Amino acid sequence: MSQDLLVIHGLTRRFGGLMALHDLGFSVQEGEIVGLIGPNGAGKTTAFNVITGTLPPSGGKVHFDGRDISGGPPSRVVAHGLARTFQSTSTYPNESVAENIYRGLLSRISGSAVGLLTGRRHRTLSPQAISAEIDEILRVTDLQAWREAAAGSLPYGLQKKLGIAVALATQPRMLLLDEPAAGLNHEECKDLTQLLRRLRDDGLTLLLVEHHMALVMELCHRIVVLVQGEKIAEGTPEYIREHPAVIEAYLGAPDYAHA
Numbered sequence: 177m178s179q180d181l182l183v184i185h186g187l188t189r190r191f192g193g194l195m196a197l198h199d200l201g202f203s204v205q206e207g208e209i210v211g212l213i214g215p216n217g218a219g220k221t222t223a224f225n226v227i228t229g230t231l232p233p234s235g236g237k238v239h240f241d242g243r244d245i246s247g248g249p250p251s252r253v254v255a256h257g258l259a260r261t262f263q264s265t266s267t268y269p270n271e272s273v274a275e276n277i278y279r280g281l282l283s284r285i286s287g288s289a290v291g292l293l294t295g296r297r298h299r300t301l302s303p304q305a306i307s308a309e310i311d312e313i314l315r316v317t318d319l320q321a322w323r324e325a326a327a328g329s330l331p332y333g334l335q336k337k338l339g340i341a342v343a344l345a346t347q348p349r350m351l352l353l354d355e356p357a358a359g360l361n362h363e364e365c366k367d368l369t370q371l372l373r374r375l376r377d378d379g380l381t382l383l384l385v386e387h388h389m390a391l392v393m394e395l396c397h398r399i400v401v402l403v404q405g406e407k408i409a410e411g412t413p414e415y416i417r418e419h420p421a422v423i424e425a426y427l428g429a430p431d432y433a434h435a
């Protein structure tokens with residue numbers, strides 16, 4: 177039986193009087209792809225921000241690989257092997273694709289005390305080793321042809337893929353993806369699905385926030401549904417697709433009916 181890699185318990189986050197997350201609890205097993213879905217404003221990005229230490233929780237705990245990582249900071253969370261991508265593209269537009277990936281590598285090479293203690297990080301890598309790692313990430317993400325191109329010159333879909341490549345450079349055990357399919361055309365979406373499937377097959381654990389229901393239903397082993405900061409359902413895609421409260425709050429809404 178697989179181990180729980182990420183365990184969230186009683187997670188709460190307030191913004192003034194607004195309860196953006198309330199008593200959220202779920203877990204993700206090693207090797208699983210879990211989807212976190214819900215209508216706009218449900219608290220999905222807030223959940224990502226709290227899990228990755230970008231925002232402190234108002235209450236509750238986040239455990240990763242048995243360690244309490246509640247409250248971050250993000251560098252410590254990454255050093256433990258939990259990386260994320262952002263809704264918007266977050267690369268350095270004037271730097272090349274390879275240089276952007278190098279930045280991801282650097283967060284690992286320069287490392288933190290935590291990284292050194294966990295033994296998963298190296299303080300130095302030779303230039304050849306760095307180049308080989310960049311090449312490998314370019315191969316996995318199928319971005320080889322764009323190695324020296326400025327990140328900002330890439331088509332939007334490839335910029336989003338580069339965001340995944342940079343996160344992969346931190347050598348995560350788990351990746352949190354915030355709306356990777358947003359703004360992608362049909363072909364780009366197919367390409368992304370293939371990449372995520374490859375990463376899953378390579379054993380990477382994924383937590384995916386996404387409104388593209390076809391992609392979520394195809395890729396995820398389990399789905400957690402948030403509405404107004406609270407979990408209203410959790411289960412397999414088949415279970416979630418037929419869940420009356422999920423259909424009423426989200427899947428049946430006209431905006432999502434196409435998905």
Ligand SMILES: Nc1ncnc2c1ncn2[C@@H]1O[C@H](COP(=O)(O)OP(=O)(O)OP(=O)(O)O)[C@@H](O)[C@H]1O
Binds near residue numbers: 191217219220222223
């Ligand atoms: N920094 C902040 N300050 C105040 N309110 C915030 C902040 N960040 C998020 N919120 C509020 O918290 C609630 C949850 O927002 P969040 O962005 O987490 O939702 P979401 O499910 O990711 O939505 P979407 O699908 O539109 O990205 C919303 O009401 C939002 O306005």
